[in-house]
Amino acid sequence: MLKLFVCQICGEPHLAVSKPSDCQFCGAPERFIGMVEDYSTLWGITLTAEEKRDMEATLELEVNATAYYRDVAKANEKYEKYERLFKGLARVEKEHAEVAAKFLGVTLPEFTGEKSKGDPKADLERTQKLETHAAAKYREFFANATNQKTKDFYTALIYAENGHREHAEAELK
Numbered sequence: 612m613l614k615l616f617v618c619q620i621c622g623e624p625h626l627a628v629s630k631p632s633d634c635q636f637c638g639a640p641e642r643f644i645g646m647v648e649d650y651s652t653l654w655g656i657t658l659t660a661e662e663k664r665d666m667e668a669t670l671e672l673e674v675n676a677t678a679y680y681r682d683v684a685k686a687n688e689k690y691e692k693y694e695r696l697f698k699g700l701a702r703v704e705k706e707h708a709e710v711a712a713k714f715l716g717v718t719l720p721e722f723t724g725e726k727s728k729g730d731p732k733a734d735l736e737r738t739q740k741l742e743t744h745a746a747a748k749y750r751e752f753f754a755n756a757t758n759q760k761t762k763d764f765y766t767a768l769i770y771a772e773n774g775h776r777e778h779a780e781a782e783l784k
């Protein structure tokens with residue numbers, strides 16, 4: 612029988628027989644996925660000045676990553692696997708941008724950012740760098756955060772971005 616699970620990080624529903632291991636929308640780890648009855652929104656809290664500044668930086672990083680991965684997916688239409696991979700990455704980053712915008716209470720900006728570096732290897736190397744940088748920033752933002760919900764958001768982001776970096780690294784081998 613299908614059950615209704617909800618991701619505590621992005622709030623997206625999962626109709627599934629059993630609990631998914633990672634959120635298919637935002638990449639949060641299993642411990643953040645629960646039954647719909649236990650769900651409460653992550654955003655809607657008052658951010659400290661420091662959290663607000665960091666959340667704005669988070670939104671910028673996620674908007675750029677979304678735009679970049681979308682462009683790479685478009686550039687790789689002839690390499691089916693990479694088109695799929697970067698489309699998947701773009702979706703997750705877009706979900707992160709949406710949550711950051713909700714925390715800030717702002718409308719989602721246009722997805723503009725960097726462009727494909729021209730070949731899959733260069734793009735995978737750029738992905739590795741972007742994800743390493745993002746995870747390092749989010750560790751910093753986690754340390755600055757005082758609200759538990761902000762901390763949970765960064766915990767999930769660090770997990771998701773590390774997974775992206777590891778995947779890019781494995782593709783480069």
Ligand SMILES: [Fe+2]
Nearest residue numbers: 618621634637
């Ligand atoms: Fe999620």
Ligand SMILES: [Fe+2]
Nearest residue numbers: 673703704707
């Ligand atoms: Fe992200």
